[in-house]
Amino acid sequence: AGLRTYGWPYGQRGLVATVELEGSIGSTAWQRFLPTGPLAVLPVRGGDNMANIVWTVPPALAAELERMSPQEFAAAVNKVLNDPPASPVTGPLGPLSALPLVGPLASRLADTATTTLGALSSALPSPQGGDAYQAPPRISGWVGSSPKSFPLQLRHAGRYVRPRLVLVGDAAHAVHPLAGQGVNLGFGDAEQLAAALAHAKETGSDVGDVLLLQDHYEAPRRRANTAMIAAMDGVWRFFGVQAGPLAAARNLGMSLFNTAPLVKNNVMQYAMGTW
Ligand SMILES: Cc1cc2nc3c(=O)[nH]c(=O)nc-3n(C[C@H](O)[C@H](O)[C@H](O)COP(=O)(O)OP(=O)(O)OC[C@H]3O[C@@H](n4cnc5c(N)ncnc54)[C@H](O)[C@@H]3O)c2cc1C
Structure with a gap:
C-alpha cells in the first residue's frame, strides 16, 4: 500500500514463556532491571500459580534460554530474580551481573486489568510506597510451549490512513515491551x-473518507502514540546506562520516586490508560 515506517532495532530479543510458580503471585507484577535488559514476571488471569515471563536479552542468551529444559529455565530465572545486587550470575547463563537498578520492584496490578499480557504497570514500584522487602516469586518451570524470543524494535508508520485502509495496533507502531504498553496503544487506536x-455515520459521511479518518483517527492517535513511543524509548535508554553520574542520578531519582506514592499512582494510572 506504499506505507512507509521508521524506527530502529534494539539489538535485543524479547523472550516470552508461560511458567508455573511454586506459590501464588496474586496480582503483583514483578520487574527486575538487569544490565542485559528487564525481566518481568506477570500475573495471568485465572491462574494464581501461573505467570508470563517477558525477558529482554541479547540474542546469544535468548538462544541459550530457548534450549533449556523447564527445570534449567526455572533455575536461570530464579537466580537472576533472587540474586542480591551486583552479584555475578554464573552457570549456563555465563557471566551476567545481576545488578537491579532500583531494587526489586513490586507493583500492584488493578484487579480490572484488561490486557491478557497483564503488564499494565510492570515498570512501576508499589503505589503503596512501602519499603518492606517482598521476596520475588519462585518459578518451577515453563509450561506449554517452550520459551520463544522475538527481535525487539521501535517502528512507527508514517501514515495510518490510505484510501480504504487504516493501520491499527502493532501494524501502525511497535514499541519496546519494557512497560507492557503495546496492547494498550492498540486498544486506544481501536477506541478512536x-x-x-x-x-462518519452520524454526519452521513463515507466511513472511508480519508480526510475524515485523518482528522478523527490518525491525528489524535499519532499524537498519543508518538508520546508513548518516545517515552518507552527514553525509559529503555535511561535504564541502559550502567555507570557514571547519569546512572547515579537515575538511581537516586528512582529512590525518590519510590517514596512519593501520589506521583507513583499518577504514573501508574497513566500507564494503565485510566488517567
Ligand atoms: C516479546 C514481546 C513481549 C510483549 N509483552 C507485552 C506486554 O507484556 N504487554 C503488552 O501490552 N504488550 C506486550 N507486547 C506487545 C503486544 O504483544 C502487541 O502490542 C500486541 O500483540 C499487538 O496486537 P495487534 O493485534 O496489533 O497485533 P498482533 O498481536 O501482531 O496480531 C496480528 C495478527 O494478524 C495476523 N496476521 C498477520 N498478517 C496476516 C495476514 N496477511 N492475514 C491474516 N492474518 C495476518 C498475525 O498472525 C497476528 O495473529 C509484547 C511484544 C513482544 C514482541
Missing part, C-alpha cells in the same frame, strides 16, 4: 477508530 466511524 470506532469513534471516528461513529462520527
Whole structure:
C-alpha cells in the first residue's frame, strides 16, 4: 500500500514463556532491571500459580534460554530474580551481573486489568510506597510451549490512513515491551477508530473518507502514540546506562520516586490508560 515506517532495532530479543510458580503471585507484577535488559514476571488471569515471563536479552542468551529444559529455565530465572545486587550470575547463563537498578520492584496490578499480557504497570514500584522487602516469586518451570524470543524494535508508520485502509495496533507502531504498553496503544487506536466511524455515520459521511479518518483517527492517535513511543524509548535508554553520574542520578531519582506514592499512582494510572 506504499506505507512507509521508521524506527530502529534494539539489538535485543524479547523472550516470552508461560511458567508455573511454586506459590501464588496474586496480582503483583514483578520487574527486575538487569544490565542485559528487564525481566518481568506477570500475573495471568485465572491462574494464581501461573505467570508470563517477558525477558529482554541479547540474542546469544535468548538462544541459550530457548534450549533449556523447564527445570534449567526455572533455575536461570530464579537466580537472576533472587540474586542480591551486583552479584555475578554464573552457570549456563555465563557471566551476567545481576545488578537491579532500583531494587526489586513490586507493583500492584488493578484487579480490572484488561490486557491478557497483564503488564499494565510492570515498570512501576508499589503505589503503596512501602519499603518492606517482598521476596520475588519462585518459578518451577515453563509450561506449554517452550520459551520463544522475538527481535525487539521501535517502528512507527508514517501514515495510518490510505484510501480504504487504516493501520491499527502493532501494524501502525511497535514499541519496546519494557512497560507492557503495546496492547494498550492498540486498544486506544481501536477506541478512536470506532469513534471516528461513529462520527462518519452520524454526519452521513463515507466511513472511508480519508480526510475524515485523518482528522478523527490518525491525528489524535499519532499524537498519543508518538508520546508513548518516545517515552518507552527514553525509559529503555535511561535504564541502559550502567555507570557514571547519569546512572547515579537515575538511581537516586528512582529512590525518590519510590517514596512519593501520589506521583507513583499518577504514573501508574497513566500507564494503565485510566488517567
Ligand atoms: C516479546 C514481546 C513481549 C510483549 N509483552 C507485552 C506486554 O507484556 N504487554 C503488552 O501490552 N504488550 C506486550 N507486547 C506487545 C503486544 O504483544 C502487541 O502490542 C500486541 O500483540 C499487538 O496486537 P495487534 O493485534 O496489533 O497485533 P498482533 O498481536 O501482531 O496480531 C496480528 C495478527 O494478524 C495476523 N496476521 C498477520 N498478517 C496476516 C495476514 N496477511 N492475514 C491474516 N492474518 C495476518 C498475525 O498472525 C497476528 O495473529 C509484547 C511484544 C513482544 C514482541
